[in-house]
Amino acid sequence: MLIQVLNGIAYGGLLYLLAVGLVLIFGLREIVNFAHGALFMLGSYIGFSIAAVFNFWLGLAGSLVAMTVIGIFLDAAVLRPLRKHDHMVTVLVTFGILLVLEAFATAVWGKSFRSMSAPDLLSGTVQIAGEPFPVYRLFVIGVSLCVAAGLTAWLRFSRVGLYVRASSVDPTTTAILGVDTDRLSLIVVGLGTGLAGLSGVVAAPLMALSPTMGNYILIESFIVVVVGGLGSFSGALAAALLIGQIHNFGAIYLPWASTMLPFLLMVGVLIWRPTGFAGKRT
Amino acid sequence: MPLLAFDHVDATYGQARILHGVTFHVDPGERVAVLGRNGVGKTTIVNTLCGVADIQAGAIVLGGERHTSPRHYLAARSGIAIVLQGRGILPNLTIEENLLLGASVDRPGRWDLGAVYDLFPILGERRQSPGLGLSGGQQQMLAIGRALMANPNLLVLDEPSEGLAPVIIDELADLFRRLADEGTAIMLIEQNIGLIQRVASRYYVLSKGTVVESGDLAGMTTQQLQDHITI
Ligand SMILES: Nc1ncnc2c1ncn2[C@@H]1O[C@H](COP(=O)(O)OP(=O)(O)OP(=O)(O)O)[C@@H](O)[C@H]1O
Ligand SMILES: [Mg+2]
Numbered sequence: 001m002l003i004q005v006l007n008g009i010a011y012g013g014l015l016y017l018l019a020v021g022l023v024l025i026f027g028l029r030e031i032v033n034f035a036h037g038a039l040f041m042l043g044s045y046i047g048f049s050i051a052a053v054f055n056f057w058l059g060l061a062g063s064l065v066a067m068t069v070i071g072i073f074l075d076a077a078v079l080r081p082l083r084k085h086d087h088m089v090t091v092l093v094t095f096g097i098l099l100v101l102e103a104f105a106t107a108v109w110g111k112s113f114r115s116m117s118a119p120d121l122l123s124g125t126v127q128i129a130g131e132p133f134p135v136y137r138l139f140v141i142g143v144s145l146c147v148a149a150g151l152t153a154w155l156r157f158s159r160v161g162l163y164v165r166a167s168s169v170d171p172t173t174t175a176i177l178g179v180d181t182d183r184l185s186l187i188v189v190g191l192g193t194g195l196a197g198l199s200g201v202v203a204a205p206l207m208a209l210s211p212t213m214g215n216y217i218l219i220e221s222f223i224v225v226v227v228g229g230l231g232s233f234s235g236a237l238a239a240a241l242l243i244g245q246i247h248n249f250g251a252i253y254l255p256w257a258s259t260m261l262p263f264l265l266m267v268g269v270l271i272w273r274p275t276g277f278a279g280k281r282t
Numbered sequence: 283m284p285l286l287a288f289d290h291v292d293a294t295y296g297q298a299r300i301l302h303g304v305t306f307h308v309d310p311g312e313r314v315a316v317l318g319r320n321g322v323g324k325t326t327i328v329n330t331l332c333g334v335a336d337i338q339a340g341a342i343v344l345g346g347e348r349h350t351s352p353r354h355y356l357a358a359r360s361g362i363a364i365v366l367q368g369r370g371i372l373p374n375l376t377i378e379e380n381l382l383l384g385a386s387v388d389r390p391g392r393w394d395l396g397a398v399y400d401l402f403p404i405l406g407e408r409r410q411s412p413g414l415g416l417s418g419g420q421q422q423m424l425a426i427g428r429a430l431m432a433n434p435n436l437l438v439l440d441e442p443s444e445g446l447a448p449v450i451i452d453e454l455a456d457l458f459r460r461l462a463d464e465g466t467a468i469m470l471i472e473q474n475i476g477l478i479q480r481v482a483s484r485y486y487v488l489s490k491g492t493v494v495e496s497g498d499l500a501g502m503t504t505q506q507l508q509d510h511i512t513i
Contacts (some may be wrong), residue, residue, distance in 0.1 A: 166375060174372070176332045177370075177384055178355050179383065179386045183351065
């Protein structure tokens with residue numbers, strides 16, 4: 001039982017790393033980024049390739065850095081020029097980016113599944129409540145919690161964090177008050193994309209790598225964002241942990257319905273509370 | 283050189299053209315009123331200044347530089363702080379955090395948290411509570427305090443008296459006069475004649491998106507001003 005809860009936390013942690021990037025980008029650019037799952041996938045492959053030559057840790061760091069740079073480029077070259085258009089246009093463009101990245105990954109790494117193993121340091125199991133539990137999953141939980149704690153502290157106590165919180169509720173007013181939201185957006189989209197890359201590498205030893213590996217987890221991340229309340233960082237953390245448990249226990253006790261459960265939760269939450277757990281914005 | 287000027291500005295929201303050839307200016311230390319009925323385009327002047335409405339012809343001039351496509355933050359970063367109609371309080375931030383947002387432009391000057399709390403003690407007492415819990419008058423204090431945190435050369439106020447009790451409007455009038463005496467220019471967009479008369483020395487009348495009249499307030503009777511607003 002405890003083992004199952006921990007499995008759920010590990011998966012929820014991955015969802016959080018992705019969802020928080022969506023929340024960051026949604027807050028500032030007011031768009032749903034359909035490319036986010038593909039960026040997760042790209043981060044995974046970049047980590048895989050670096051790890052194949054060097055080691056897992058360099059793969060992790062290299063992917064984080066590369067994806068942050070790609071995020072900054074995404075904001076400067078795509079999102080900013082499109083800001084005057086209908087948000088729907090930008091959303092469709094991010095969908096286009098998803099398709100391009102999938103084609104790119106297929107061309108470079110091929111269609112067949114690849115796998116990446118955990119580093120020696122993190123392989124093996126530990127005994128928890130008398131049962132074996134993979135060390136690597138503890139690592140996943142640790143990374144997610146560290147990111148959650150770091151991000152929360154940054155948002156709460158730093159100046160830039162204050163600007164991010166303000167613009168996640170009202171980017172126009174925040175900018176009118178003098179916050180350079182173009183620069184802020186570079187930071188935010190860079191950070192969100194970097195976290196997608198990080199979660200891609202962290203997830204790699206747990207799942208098979210393929211050009212479409214980001215699709216299902218992206219949909220669950222969307223559900224996390226909606227359930228948590230659009231634009232809410234703490235809501236995303238709570239929702240990710242909840243959906244991690246549902247994902248995991250659903251797979252054990254209701255396997256035929258397990259992929260449906262997160263959707264049902266979303267519909268239920270939207271009926272009960274249309275703005276999500278912590279939602280303020282309609 | 284004016285702090286802010288509009289030079290024959292046509293402005294639109296999408297396809298809807300709201301401003302037609304609007305021209306006006308505000309010099310350093312001046313107290314200027316813009317008046318006009320509901321829906322004539324007063325707020326659109328503010329929205330044009332901060333890049334929310336689009337400039338189709340003409341330009342806005344900030345400190346001598348012409349702009350035809352200003353970013354939202356340009357005015358604030360050029361020393362023009364705006365108190366938006368509806369106040370624009372960020373509901374998820376505390377009072378203190380709302381004020382700190384105003385200081386994001388990093389302009390030196392006499393206004394900081396302490397100075398704003400001296401001016402509006404109620405904000406200091408409730409600094410950790412959310413901005414939305416305040417009454418209308420207190421929210422207006424917060425919006426004004428936040429604008430002052432930017433240490434502006436020019437304070438633009440869009441209908442600050444809206445929804446406030448007369449006694450609070452009187453206090454605002456005194457405050458705006460004092461700020462102007464200390465050197466901060468005031469651009470007061472208003473329909474409240476009493477407030478305009480107590481604060482401004484010069485005025486522009488806006489009608490159907492065009493400036494139809496301007497001049498010194500000294501020679502104007504209350505009735506004459508009233509005629510521009512109520513028809
Ligand atoms: N975002 C918008 N998109 C399209 N039209 C708008 C928008 N905002 C305002 N308008 C229209 O522009 C015109 C001018 O509006 P504006 O808000 O500038 O008037 P106002 O003089 O500030 O009025 P009030 O005294 O009620 O504040 C109105 O006809 C209004 O319907
Ligand atoms: Mg208005």
